[in-house]
Amino acid sequence: MPHTRAETLKFKNITVADLAFPKRDGGYSKGHRTREQILHAALVILVAEGYAAMTMRRVATACDMKLGNLTYHFPTREDLVRELLNAVITAYEIEFDKFLHLPGVSPEEKLAEICGLILEDIRTEKTTRVFPELWALSNHDEFVLERVQDLYARARAPLMQVIREIRPDLSPQAVADLALFISASMEGLTIFAGNKKPFEPRMPQLETIAIQSFVETVRGYGQED
Amino acid sequence: MPHTRAETLKFKNITVADLAFPKRDGGYSKGHRTREQILHAALVILVAEGYAAMTMRRVATACDMKLGNLTYHFPTREDLVRELLNAVITAYEIEFDKFLHLPGVSPEEKLAEICGLILEDIRTEKTTRVFPELWALSNHDEFVLERVQDLYARARAPLMQVIREIRPDLSPQAVADLALFISASMEGLTIFAGNKKPFEPRMPQLETIAIQSFVETVRGYGQED
DNA sequence: ACGAAACCTTGTCATGTGTCCTAATTATTT
DNA sequence: AAATAATTAGGACACATGACAAGGTTTCGT
Structure with a gap:
């Protein structure tokens, strides 16, 4: 039995x-x-x-x-590894796609929500630790690399949409760059979050900083100070 | 022979x-x-x-x-692994420490220089790829974890110093939080940078965005918009 | 109920791994 | 030059791994 x-x-x-x-x-x-x-x-x-x-x-x-x-x-x-990673990544992708059809809140709120998903929601799953493994594997396995890049490309889509809403004046390239920066930034935060120690207890504060920072970065891009 | x-x-x-x-x-x-x-x-x-x-x-x-x-x-x-990682990490630590005794340039320039080291200078070494391995290992090896945390703590020291110079009004906790955020952010950027594809060609732009963003984040922390 | 397909067990194989040991060789000191 | 210590070679051991094959057992459509 x-x-x-x-x-x-x-x-x-x-x-x-x-x-x-x-x-x-x-x-x-x-x-x-x-x-x-x-x-x-x-x-x-x-x-x-x-x-x-x-x-x-x-x-x-x-x-x-x-x-x-x-x-x-x-x-x-x-086979096992690839199918596993594929499944995990797809789960996240599905989640990201939801942000493409969000109700009519302000772009800033949308941005905050996306950050919230990645920094808070994902963080609480025990699965955060998959990502360091993913990055390490992707350095030596073409398949994993491509799948990971898919994932982050997908994650950037809703980001770019929000950025366009906030700054309709920006060129596509500028929008892409900003999304790239923000997503990379968030990835760093989640990786740190997996390693607890100095990070975990300050997570709420860091989330606030992050969201504010990203909003300001988008708003202020290309402007004089 | x-x-x-x-x-x-x-x-x-x-x-x-x-x-x-x-x-x-x-x-x-x-x-x-x-x-x-x-x-x-x-x-x-x-x-x-x-x-x-x-x-x-x-x-x-x-x-x-x-x-x-x-x-x-x-x-x-x-023994080999630990001694290796120890050596690599120490090399970076020594580099970070140099920023504690920088000539009298403006805090903003210092911040830019620190970011430059991490995003540009370190990136060009082929060794960037050690970091994903480090993160993965640190999840399962206490020794590596502690050493890695040492490293990032050390990297935050010059950051905190610069932040204090820009914003003498902030509490130590706020300074620490900002440094934590910025260092995590940069880590994400370097990890992405290791995986080339969409990232590499936009690196100069991203570095600009990053530095500007970090400066603004420090300047604007706790203010109203 | 029957037969085919899907599922699972058991056992084996070659290979690669970390560690250890003893004896030869080389460097260093006296 | 002799003696001592540091280094290197060569081989062996026990063990874990991924893959595979041949034969049972269950499940499921008909």
């Missing part, structure tokens, strides 16, 4: 496996649930102990499953 | 091994040079292929050296 089923890992109520293997009519197949379980376990290990610790055997035992069965679902470790 | 000696890896004219193993009176010992060579090779592999690829054998062969000899100088892999 298997252990109690591992709780389904969710990002914003989207399960990892939903993304990797969309459900078919009539519910989930057995294999679907197994893959979901595998991806969940793999992510937990990746986040908690790093990529090196995420071995096939380690994942298999975490799933109460034999190694051979794991390789049945994910023939190679690379 | 050994291959041509690997060029000594330097950060700002400080060799890696100088930091890990300060030279004794009367010049370098043979072991000193060997360790320098080892650390160099290890760093090159770490940066180019990631932590997983940095195996003892890989490092040894990169040094034209037998495995046993490598373990003579660095008994365990952990």
Whole structure:
């Protein structure tokens, strides 16, 4: 008899496996649930102990499953890693896309909300620690690199939209640059946030600073002081 | 006959091994040079292929050296990793400390110079890619985490000094928060910079935006708009 | 109920890993 | 030049890893 089923890992109520293997009519197949379980376990290990610790055997035992069965679902470790990252990244992308259709609040509020998502909301998930791993992996794996760049490109879309609303006078290039700067900035904040120590207790203040800073940066771009 | 000696890896004219193993009176010992060579090779592999690829054998062969000899100088892999990161981090720390005794230029110029160091100068070294690895490792290794936090604490010192000069009215806590924000922000920029694609060609513009943004953030902190 | 497809177990293989040990060789000191 | 210490070579060990194969078991459509 298997252990109690591992709780389904969710990002914003989207399960990892939903993304990797969309459900078919009539519910989930057995294999679907197994893959979901595998991806969940793999992510937990990746986040908690790093990529090196995420071995096939380690994942298999975490799933109460034999190694051979794991390789049945994910023939190679690379398959597992890529499918996992793909699922995680897609979950975030879906979230970012929501900001493209926000209700009619002021652009400043929108900007604040986007920052809020990344700095506060994402931060509270234990998954923040995926990102350092992602960056490290992306330096040596073309596939991961491209997928990560997709992710950040997608994250910049709502940013650019907001920036255009605040500063309709700016050139597309200027808008892109500002979005690039802000997204990179936020990424730094989230990476720091993962490493707690001096950062965590000051998070609310830093979020305030960040939002104010980004708004002012957009407003003041290209102006004299 | 050994291959041509690997060029000594330097950060700002400080060799890696100088930091890990300060030279004794009367010049370098043979072991000193060997360790320098080892650390160099290890760093090159770490940066180019990631932590997983940095195996003892890989490092040894990169040094034209037998495995046993490598373990003579660095008994365990952990020793090697830690000593390497320690050396790299120390090199950056030394650089940061220089900003504590800068000539009497305006605070804004100082801030610009600090940003310049991190965004432009450091970026051009191939070593930028150490940082993603550092962040990933720090999530699972207490030693690395502490050392990394040391580094960023050290990097914040000159930042805080500049912020105090610009805004003598701010509380120590506010100064610390601003420094925390700016350093995290810059870290994000350097991490992005390592991954080239959309970032690299816009680097000069982004540096301008960053510096202006940081100055304005410090100036405008706590004010009404 | 039956047969095919999906799923899972068990066991094995070659390879790569970190660490250790002993003896030879080289540097350094006396 | 002799003695001592530092370095290097060479080999071996136990262990973990990713991948694979052949055979059972369950699930599911018909």
